[in-house]
Amino acid sequence: MSATFTIDGKPVPYAEGQTIIQAALAAGVYIPHLCYHPDFKPHGSCRVCTVKVDGRETASCTMRAEPGMVVENDTPPLNDQRRALVQMLFVEGNHFCPSCEKSGSCKLQATAYDLGMMSPHYDHFYPDRPVDASHPELLLDFNRCILCSLCVRASRDVDGRSAFALSGRGIRTRLIVNAKSGRLADTDVTAGDRAVHVCPVGAILPKRRGFAVPIGRRVFDLKPLSAYVDATEAIEDR
Amino acid sequence: MNVAIESTVDSIIERYRSDSGNLVQILREVQEACDWIPPEAIDRIERRLRLPRTKIEGVAGFYSFLYTRPRGRYRVLWSDNITDRMLGSMELIDHMCRELWVERGKTSEDGLVSVATTSCTGMCDQGPALLVNNHAITRLTRARVNEICTLIRDRTPLTDWPAGYFRVDDNVRRQDVMLATELDPGASLMAALARGAEGLLAEIRRSNLRGRGGAGFSTGMKWEACRNATGSEHYVVCNADEGEPGTFKDRVLLSSYADRVLAGMTLAAFVVGARKGFIYLRGEYRYLQDHLHAVLAHRRNRNLLGAGILGRTGFDFDIEIHMGAGAYVCGEESALIESLEGKRGTPRNRPPFPVTCGYLGQPTVVNNVETFAAAALIAKHGGAWYAGIGTAKSAGTKILCVSGDCARPGIYEYPFGVTVREVLSDCGATDTQAVQISGPSGTCVPEREFDRRVAFEDLPTAGAFMVFDHRRDMFEVARNFVHFFVRESCGFCTPCRVGTSLLKNMMDKLAAGHGSPYDFNEIEKMNVILKSMSHCGLGQSACNPVLDTIAKFRPTYQRRLEHEEFRPAFDLDRALAAARRMTGRDDEQAHFDALSEEMP
Numbered sequence: 001m002s003a004t005f006t007i008d009g010k011p012v013p014y015a016e017g018q019t020i021i022q023a024a025l026a027a028g029v030y031i032p033h034l035c036y037h038p039d040f041k042p043h044g045s046c047r048v049c050t051v052k053v054d055g056r057e058t059a060s061c062t063m064r065a066e067p068g069m070v071v072e073n074d075t076p077p078l079n080d081q082r083r084a085l086v087q088m089l090f091v092e093g094n095h096f097c098p099s100c101e102k103s104g105s106c107k108l109q110a111t112a113y114d115l116g117m118m119s120p121h122y123d124h125f126y127p128d129r130p131v132d133a134s135h136p137e138l139l140l141d142f143n144r145c146i147l148c149s150l151c152v153r154a155s156r157d158v159d160g161r162s163a164f165a166l167s168g169r170g171i172r173t174r175l176i177v178n179a180k181s182g183r184l185a186d187t188d189v190t191a192g193d194r195a196v197h198v199c200p201v202g203a204i205l206p207k208r209r210g211f212a213v214p215i216g217r218r219v220f221d222l223k224p225l226s227a228y229v230d231a232t233e234a235i236e237d238r
Numbered sequence: 239m240n241v242a243i244e245s246t247v248d249s250i251i252e253r254y255r256s257d258s259g260n261l262v263q264i265l266r267e268v269q270e271a272c273d274w275i276p277p278e279a280i281d282r283i284e285r286r287l288r289l290p291r292t293k294i295e296g297v298a299g300f301y302s303f304l305y306t307r308p309r310g311r312y313r314v315l316w317s318d319n320i321t322d323r324m325l326g327s328m329e330l331i332d333h334m335c336r337e338l339w340v341e342r343g344k345t346s347e348d349g350l351v352s353v354a355t356t357s358c359t360g361m362c363d364q365g366p367a368l369l370v371n372n373h374a375i376t377r378l379t380r381a382r383v384n385e386i387c388t389l390i391r392d393r394t395p396l397t398d399w400p401a402g403y404f405r406v407d408d409n410v411r412r413q414d415v416m417l418a419t420e421l422d423p424g425a426s427l428m429a430a431l432a433r434g435a436e437g438l439l440a441e442i443r444r445s446n447l448r449g450r451g452g453a454g455f456s457t458g459m460k461w462e463a464c465r466n467a468t469g470s471e472h473y474v475v476c477n478a479d480e481g482e483p484g485t486f487k488d489r490v491l492l493s494s495y496a497d498r499v500l501a502g503m504t505l506a507a508f509v510v511g512a513r514k515g516f517i518y519l520r521g522e523y524r525y526l527q528d529h530l531h532a533v534l535a536h537r538r539n540r541n542l543l544g545a546g547i548l549g550r551t552g553f554d555f556d557i558e559i560h561m562g563a564g565a566y567v568c569g570e571e572s573a574l575i576e577s578l579e580g581k582r583g584t585p586r587n588r589p590p591f592p593v594t595c596g597y598l599g600q601p602t603v604v605n606n607v608e609t610f611a612a613a614a615l616i617a618k619h620g621g622a623w624y625a626g627i628g629t630a631k632s633a634g635t636k637i638l639c640v641s642g643d644c645a646r647p648g649i650y651e652y653p654f655g656v657t658v659r660e661v662l663s664d665c666g667a668t669d670t671q672a673v674q675i676s677g678p679s680g681t682c683v684p685e686r687e688f689d690r691r692v693a694f695e696d697l698p699t700a701g702a703f704m705v706f707d708h709r710r711d712m713f714e715v716a717r718n719f720v721h722f723f724v725r726e727s728c729g730f731c732t733p734c735r736v737g738t739s740l741l742k743n744m745m746d747k748l749a750a751g752h753g754s755p756y757d758f759n760e761i762e763k764m765n766v767i768l769k770s771m772s773h774c775g776l777g778q779s780a781c782n783p784v785l786d787t788i789a790k791f792r793p794t795y796q797r798r799l800e801h802e803e804f805r806p807a808f809d810l811d812r813a814l815a816a817a818r819r820m821t822g823r824d825d826e827q828a829h830f831d832a833l834s835e836e837m838p
Binding site: 042044045046047048050057059062081084085088089091092122123125147152161162163164165166167168169170171172173176177178179180 | 277280281290291292293295296298299300301302565582587724725726727728729730731732733735736737738739740743763766767770771772773806808
């Protein structure tokens with residue numbers, strides 16, 4: 001850990017091969033992120049972790065740190081744009097926080113709070129998406145999916161199942177499961193799979209576990225997402 | 239039935255050496271054989287290639303020419319570029335749908351036919367055009383549409399349709415060194431062998447040749463970087479995924495100048511030490527496949543491809559054709575490589591760039607069709623000769639694809655530096671209002687800028703040159719382009735996936751007469767987000783046509799801003815339309831305005 005670069009003027013040390021976000025989180029610097037997860041191959045798709053490197057926007061989860069890099073992170077213009085991305089995710093799906101079991105430990109909701117999102121701003125798409133309740137232990141609610149592909153990566157790289165994938169294209173991109181019927185019950189997914197626990201929103205939830213932690217005492221009720229820096233430990237019971 | 243599907247799939251998989259890297263090719267052929275990709279075919283692919291079903295369905299779902307639901311024995315896709323619309327395509331589609339009793343975008347109830355639209359099919363000089371089961375039909379008229387409807391209703395096999403329907407003309411109107419110079423198929427390779435790989439590279443560098451896909455990266459530097467990169471194999475890829483609406487030069491180069499394109503690829507292989515090359519041919523040009531196979535075979539016979547090319551021991555190189563399946567984004571080089579590897583065509587994170595980490599992670603040169611053809615000329619005639627053509631910063635010639643409002647649409651080759659005005663005069667355009675250079679992601683040039691020059695330093699272009707006269711509404715042009723970006727967004731990153739749809743909704747809102755200055759402001763904000771946050775060039779340029787036309791044709795927007803203050807896109811009266819249809823009413827009392835006036 002000899003080389004350093006700066007984030008908003010603060011020197012950040014990094015090890016060879018580390019990405020900007022890895023080095024930042026290790027140094028206690030919060031960069032908003034949704035599809036990034038320390039245990040999985042970076043994807044670079046949500047773009048919420050976008051920073052400015054030497055004046056140019058780039059996703060901090062895919063860009064390797066280099067000596068002397070000048071990174072802008074917590075600036076009003078970047079946060080405005082990140083907020084717009086989060087608003088886009090809200091209107092793209094059907095997100096009704098008050099009725100969602102994930103409320104209070106949902107990264108989408110917590111990121112929105114952190115970025116000062118007061119309204120969805122854009123017109124809602126209100127897509128017609130089904131709920132798959134076929135699995136005896138799990139509920140798959142496509143309405144809440146933000147296409148971060150964490151379950152895809154976890155199932156493929158950790159669980160060894162490739163139970164999930166993205167199909168379709170453009171605004172019709174959607175999560176699919178590994179069954180001819182298209183039903184989660186016909187896959188070999190189990191409630192213990194990493195793919196199930198890695199979901200940052202309420203798209204994949206265990207059944208029959210409601211209000212285990214009361215509202216008001218959930219992870220992001222206690223302190224905001226940015227105060228955790230890396231909230232992985234707090235929200236995932238691994 | 240299932241046995242038949244299984245044996246069909248098996249024989250396709252065997253032809254592709256059971257290599258899952260060929261998944262896109264396998265799915266495309268299954269679709270050709272079965273008219274769609276039935277679940278039983280996916281079962282078989284899953285078993286034979288040992289791939290998870292999610293992977294197969296993920297890939298099949300990405301490409302717009304692959305169908306996992308039945309879409310009819312005849313699948314008609316009308317090219318929906320603005321130039322097709324200007325030639326009356328919309329009326330013809332409606333006419334066809336009425337004749338065939340089918341709703342646009344849906345499959346007929348008897349499962350015989352579907353009629354839908356697709357992005358520009360590269361026939362803008364002879365539109366309106368359509369694809370039926372991936373075969374191009376040009377110059378459509380009402381009479382021809384009637385004939386096609388009869389052939390479909392009579393279930394006439396496509397092979398028995400009149401050959402004239404499928405005729406595609408080159409329409410070469412102006413030739414310069416590229417299109418006028420005779421070049422023996424082996425001449426450039428012989429010259430290159432005499433110079434040696436180093437010597438050839440020096441000539442390419444001396445020529446100042448820059449990539450013809452539009453970005454204009456130095457070809458010499460690209461080849462040199464790939465040559466110097468370490469890898470177990472090196473690859474050469476010809477990007478023939480000519481998807482930018484209004485572009486059709488590669489179609490002509492591959493039809494009538496294929497030898498020099500293949501020679502150019504072989505030269506690149508000679509420089510970088512590649513043994514294998516690919517032509518990534520867009521699915522819309524499926525009709526060129528047999529022809530290209532024949533040219534490849536001819537070159538193999540003449541020892542211009544294969545082992546020990548022209549007797550040089552160790553100079554082994556051959557070329558495979560990979561077909562695309564309807565995805566504009568695959569024209570982006572890293573997305574193209576993903577597709578070559580049998581995956582969804584999502585652009586990769588860059589760096590690393592393909593020259594060091596491309597196909598199968600190995601050093602790969604990806605060049606445009608026209609770039610390879612130019613390299614073949616340079617190998618024969620020398621770099622200094624080529625550098626002397628064009629301007630100081632843009633050496634050589636450029637092939638322009640002229641379409642839209644002009645007397646002679648077609649292919650025009652000019653030395654770089656030609657003015658827009660000269661091209662307009664040559665193609666017989668009068669009363670011209672604007673020219674869209676390089677397609678939706680390019681530049682809109684209004685009349686006062688017609689002295690600007692086609693060159694990397696002024697108006698860079700991949701080739702498209704769409705002409706609009708004063709009858710045209712430039713707002714509708716921009717709206718068509720925005721719809722194009724929505725259709726072609728890969729959906730990987732949030733800003734492009736959602737942002738292009740939001741932009742489309744804003745443009746549609748203006749078109750519906752609900753615009754206000756607020757919406758203008760929103761469009762400008764969306765542009766900033768798309769430009770700075772998108773993963774690749776598609777999202778970054780999706781706002782270009784709108785901003786360009788706002789800057790240059792503001793009145794066409796202005797007259798749509800009926801309201802001074804914000805109006806929601808949601809319109810109560812419009813929302814009642816379904817209820818009016820259901821009740822068969824259209825009287826005053828069934829309209830919201832009337833109701834609201836009565837309210838106290």
